[in-house]
Amino acid sequence: MKKIIILIILILSNSNFAIANNTNIKFDVDISMNCKFERVIINNSEYNYETLLPDQVKRKDLKNLRFISKKPNSLEVKNLSKFINKTDLDLKIVNKDIILIRALDASKKYSESAVFTKKTGEFIHEITRNIEADDKEKEKDISFYSCEIKNENI
Numbered sequence: 001m002k003k004i005i006i007l008i009i010l011i012l013s014n015s016n017f018a019i020a021n022n023t024n025i026k027f028d029v030d031i032s033m034n035c036k037f038e039r040v041i042i043n044n045s046e047y048n049y050e051t052l053l054p055d056q057v058k059r060k061d062l063k064n065l066r067f068i069s070k071k072p073n074s075l076e077v078k079n080l081s082k083f084i085n086k087t088d089l090d091l092k093i094v095n096k097d098i099i100l101i102r103a104l105d106a107s108k109k110y111s112e113s114a115v116f117t118k119k120t121g122e123f124i125h126e127i128t129r130n131i132e133a134d135d136k137e138k139e140k141d142i143s144f145y146s147c148e149i150k151n152e153n154i
Contacts, residue, residue: 022091022102029069029094030153031116035062035123035145043140062145065123067116069094077101080125083112108132121147 037059043049066078075092077084084103091102091113102113113126122144129139 023073023075023093025069025071025073025075025092025094027069027094027096028071028153029067029099030151031099031118032064032066032150032152033062033121033123033147034150035065035147037061038144038146040144041140041142043138045139049140059143062123062147064150065147067094067099069099075099075101077114080114081112081127083110084114104131116147118149121149123147 037054039054040052040057040059041049042052042057062079064079067075068078069075069092073092075089075094077089079085083105084101087103087105089101089103091100093100097118099116099118100114102111104111109129109131111126111128111131113128114124116123123146125143125145127139127141130137
C-alpha cells in the first residue's frame with residue numbers, strides 16, 4: 001500500500017493539472033487528528049532518496065491536522081503547512097478511504113501533495129522544489145506520519 005501511495009505522489013508531482021478536472025469530493029468530511037512523525041525520504045544535493053528516522057532528522061509531529069470537505073468541490077486543510085494554508089488546492093479528492101491533495105505555487109516550481117488513508121491512519125506529505133529543473137536539481141521531501149483521529153464527522 002505504501003509503495004502505491006508513493007507512486008501516486010511521484011506521478012502527481014511530475015504532472016500538470018487543471019483545477020476543474022481534479023476535484024472529486026464524494027463526502028462531507030470534518031476530520032481532526034494528531035500525527036506522529038515516523039520517517040522521511042529525502043532527495044537533494046546531499047541525499048539520494050535516503051530514508052531518515054526521527055533520531056536522524058529533526059521533524060515536528062503534526063498537531064490538530066484537519067480536513068474539512070463539502071460536496072461537490074470544497075476541501076480545506078488546516079495546520080499542515082503555511083503554504084497549504086494560503087494556497088488554493090489544485091487537486092482535491094475525498095472518498096470513503098482516502099483524502100488526496102496537491103497545491104502548486106504560481107510559478108509552478110514548488111508543490112506540496114498529501115495523502116491520508118483513513119483505514120490505516122497513514123499520512124504522507126510530499127514537498128517538491130525546482131519542479132521544472134533536471135532530475136539532479138529537483139528536490140523531494142516525503143514525510144510519513146501515523147495519525148490518530150481525534151474526531152470525525154462524515
